[in-house]
Structures are given as C-alpha cells and as structure tokens.
Amino acid sequence: MSMQEYIDQAEQNLLHTYNRYQVILDRGEGVHLYDVNGKEYLDFVSGIAVFALGYGNREYNDALKAQIDKLIHTSNYYYNMPAIHAAKKLTEVSGMDRVFFTNSGAESIEGAIKAARKYAFLKDGSTDHEIIAMEHSFHGRTMGALSVTGNPKYREAFEPMIGHIRFAKMNDFESVSAQVTDKTCAIILETVQGEGGIYPAEEAFLKKIRALCDEKDILLILDEIQCGMGRTGTMFAWQRYGVKPDIMTTAKALGCGVPVGAFLMTEKVAQNSLVAGDHGTTYGGNPLACAAICKVLELFEKQNILANVNRVGAYLYDRLEEVAKEYDCIKAHRGVGLMQGLVFEQPVGDIIKRAMDLGLILINAGANIIRFVPSLVITEEDVDQMISILKEAIGK
Numbered sequence: 492m493s494m495q496e497y498i499d500q501a502e503q504n505l506l507h508t509y510n511r512y513q514v515i516l517d518r519g520e521g522v523h524l525y526d527v528n529g530k531e532y533l534d535f536v537s538g539i540a541v542f543a544l545g546y547g548n549r550e551y552n553d554a555l556k557a558q559i560d561k562l563i564h565t566s567n568y569y570y571n572m573p574a575i576h577a578a579k580k581l582t583e584v585s586g587m588d589r590v591f592f593t594n595s596g597a598e599s600i601e602g603a604i605k606a607a608r609k610y611a612f613l614k615d616g617s618t619d620h621e622i623i624a625m626e627h628s629f630h631g632r633t634m635g636a637l638s639v640t641g642n643p644k645y646r647e648a649f650e651p652m653i654g655h656i657r658f659a660k661m662n663d664f665e666s667v668s669a670q671v672t673d674k675t676c677a678i679i680l681e682t683v684q685g686e687g688g689i690y691p692a693e694e695a696f697l698k699k700i701r702a703l704c705d706e707k708d709i710l711l712i713l714d715e716i717q718c719g720m721g722r723t724g725t726m727f728a729w730q731r732y733g734v735k736p737d738i739m740t741t742a743k744a745l746g747c748g749v750p751v752g753a754f755l756m757t758e759k760v761a762q763n764s765l766v767a768g769d770h771g772t773t774y775g776g777n778p779l780a781c782a783a784i785c786k787v788l789e790l791f792e793k794q795n796i797l798a799n800v801n802r803v804g805a806y807l808y809d810r811l812e813e814v815a816k817e818y819d820c821i822k823a824h825r826g827v828g829l830m831q832g833l834v835f836e837q838p839v840g841d842i843i844k845r846a847m848d849l850g851l852i853l854i855n856a857g858a859n860i861i862r863f864v865p866s867l868v869i870t871e872e873d874v875d876q877m878i879s880i881l882k883e884a885i886g887k
C-alpha cells in the first residue's frame with residue numbers, strides 16, 4: 492500500500508480530532524525525521540517541544556531498554572529506584588521542594604489546581620475559591636486544564652467548566668489585580684505563552700504578580716510545560732526572572748518522548764495541601780518514565796544543553812530578525828532561546844505545507860504565527876538550512 496492509502500485507512504479508524512499533515516513519519520535521527528518513503532525532513536518542531544535531546548540519542552535509548560528489561564511498572568503503593576532518583580534530581584534543578592509525577596501536561600495542571608484549592612480550603616474551610624488565569628493561555632484539554640485555558644473556542648462546547656475562574660491579560664498587571672478578590676487562591680500563567688503565540692512574561696509583570704501573591708497569600712502557579720526544561724536558556728524559564736512559583740508544572744521535554752509530567756511545590760504548600768488519599772494515578776512516576784527523566788536530566792548536564800540553547804538561540808534570534816525585516820508580510824518576531832515565533836499578516840498554513848514539501852517541518856501557534864521549538868541540540872548550520880528553506884516557502 493502507498494503512504495496515501497495508509498493515511499486513508501487511518502482516517503477510517505482514528506477519531507478525527509486533528510487535521511494531520513499528509514505524511515507518515517517512520518524514524519528519526521538527531522534533528523532529522525524520515526517518512527515511510529525515506530524522505531528526509533529537518534525538524535524544527537521536535538514533537539512540539541518534546542525531543543530536546545534529538546532523535547535516537549544512544550545513551551537515552553539504552554537506558555530505556557535496560558529499564559524495560561528490569562521493571563516497567565509497579566504502582567505507587569511501592570517505591571522504585573528510578574522515581575527516587577528522578578525526584579531528587581528534579582527538585583535539585585528546579586529549586587522546588589516536592590514533586591508529584593503525572594503522565595502528561597494536562598494532568599500536571601489538574602494536580603496543581605487541586606493542590607491550590609486544598610491549600611485554600613485548609614485555611615478557611617470554604618469551597619468557593621477563585622483562580623485567575625490569562626487570556627490566550629493554553630494549559631491542556633482535560634476539564635480542569637481547559638477551565639483555565641484562555642481560548643473560549645476550546646471551551647465552548649464543553650461547558651460548564653470548573654467554577655470560579657477569572658481571566659486577565661498577560662503582561663497587564665492592573666488587569667490581574669482587578670480580578671483579585673478575597674476568594675482568590677491562585678494565579679496561573681505560562682512563564683512564556685506557547686500555543687497562544689509565544690508571549691514571554693515581562694520581568695516587571697512577573698515580579699508584581701509575585702509581590703501581590705505574597706501580600707495576599709495567593710499561590711503563584713507557573714506552567715513550564717512548554718517553556719521549561721532548558722528551552723529558554725535556563726532550566727526553567729522563571730529562573731531568569733528571580734521570581735519563584737509556589738507550584739510549577741512540567742511535562743513535554745521532561746521525558747523526551749516518554750509520556751510523563753510532574754507538578755512541584757514548595758515545602759510550605761506541600762505541608763498545607765494534598766495529603767495521603769487526596770490525589771493519585773496508576774502510572775504516574777513509574778520506573779520506565781522515571782528512568783527517562785533521570786537520563787534526560789543527566790544528559791542535559793553532560794551535553795551542556797543550556798549552553799547550546801543560549802548560543803544557538805541567540806543565533807536563531809538574529810537570523811529570524813533578518814527574515815522579519817526582509818518580508819512585509821511578517822509583522823513581528825518574539826521569543827527567547829529556542830522558543831520563538833514569527834507573526835504573519837495572513838494564516839501560515841500554506842507556508843508550513845510548502846516547507847514540508849521542501850523538507851522542513853514547522854508548526855503554527857494560532858493561525859498566523861509560525862512557532863520555532865526545535866530540539867535543543869540543533870546547531871547554527873541547522874538554523875541556516877532552516878532559514879533558507881523557510882524563505883523559499885514564504886516565496887514572493
């Protein structure tokens with residue numbers, strides 16, 4: 492059967508919740524992907540900010556294979572060594588005190604919301620606490636995560652959401668403080684908005700939010716699912732601002748392809764929120780997933796990933812600035828490290844399709860923005876190659 496025939500078959504069986512590109516990817520190597528016909532693609536998506544270490548990292552793959560032969564799953568009624576090591580390493584690199592392992596980003600948000608509500612419940616015994624979230628935010632597709640996602644289109648058909656959520660504008664402190672009441676228990680935001688269009692939080696904004704939270708004992712939840720794990724040049728994006736969250740979520744690159752996430756908190760929140768029986772998951776923190784986390788964090792250090800992000804991220808920034816100046820149809824260029832976006836006047840779907848034909852994988856963020864979230868091991872040469880294909884795809 493041809494690739495197209497397999498795609499047609501897939502469309503008979505899969506629930507149609509994605510408009511997929513007409514390609515079946517088969518294998519990966521470094522920053523390249525290959526489809527079932529053997530065509531090579533330079534990948535500037537990395538599975539949406541997941542494959543930080545690139546495809547086919549030998550040490551990572553071997554660690555997973557060894558763990559598969561040893562023990563894949565036990566349940567959270569017992570301890571396992573990979574989870575013990577992963578918890579220690581992850582709390583060390585984040586500066587947070589305690590971690591709960593989940594299976595995805597959305598689940599990490601669910602846990603963060605539950606922890607914040609429990610914290611507030613223990614203070615006054617009431618259950619009408621409010622959470623402030625940002626417009627244009629994206630926190631996931633489960634009901635709790637969707638409730639704090641600032642895109643009405645994603646929420647509309649699934650109402651009612653969980654209650655008592657208010658929305659404010661990112662980087663507009665007055666719009667946030669205007670939503671604060673004596674029922675506010677948490678403020679949640681992505682340190683750099685991903686899906687919503689690559690909007691970094693401004694330092695002054697984050698600092699004012701932190702001060703507001705301290706003053707009113709409101710918990711600051713920072714969603715680092717996309718912008719964390721080195722993507723902006725520090726291990727977590729908030730670490731460059733000198734502002735620490737009370738609760739942090741992570742996922743995507745945390746396992747580099749093994750489905751895993753986590754929410755972390757300070758000791759103060761841990762001592763005053765979730766206790767035994769309050770939260771759980773069958774798979775979360777299983778030995779296979781945690782072996783992946785351990786190896787990822789080890790390789791981040793060993794391969795000096797952050798240095799590469801800072802160097803190549805700055806190079807990508809300069810090259811994209813050039814492109815933005817060259818084309819009238821590009822209205823803005825935003826982002827930091829290896830998380831950047833070009834804002835176009837028109838929808839970017841056709842440019843992305845042409846790039847794909849030319850052997851470059853790109854992704855949008857909203858209709859008009861091309862988002863660049865490559866593997867964190869890309870080089871300047873990869874950037875140059877991407878830029879030349881991108882220009883050809885934009886055309887004119």
Ligand SMILES: *Cc1c(COP(=O)(O)O)cnc(C)c1O
Nearest residue numbers: 595596597629630631685716717
């Ligand atoms: C992807 C993403 C999520 C959701 O993660 P899933 O693993 O898809 O559930 C939440 N928040 C942010 C910022 C994301 O980028």
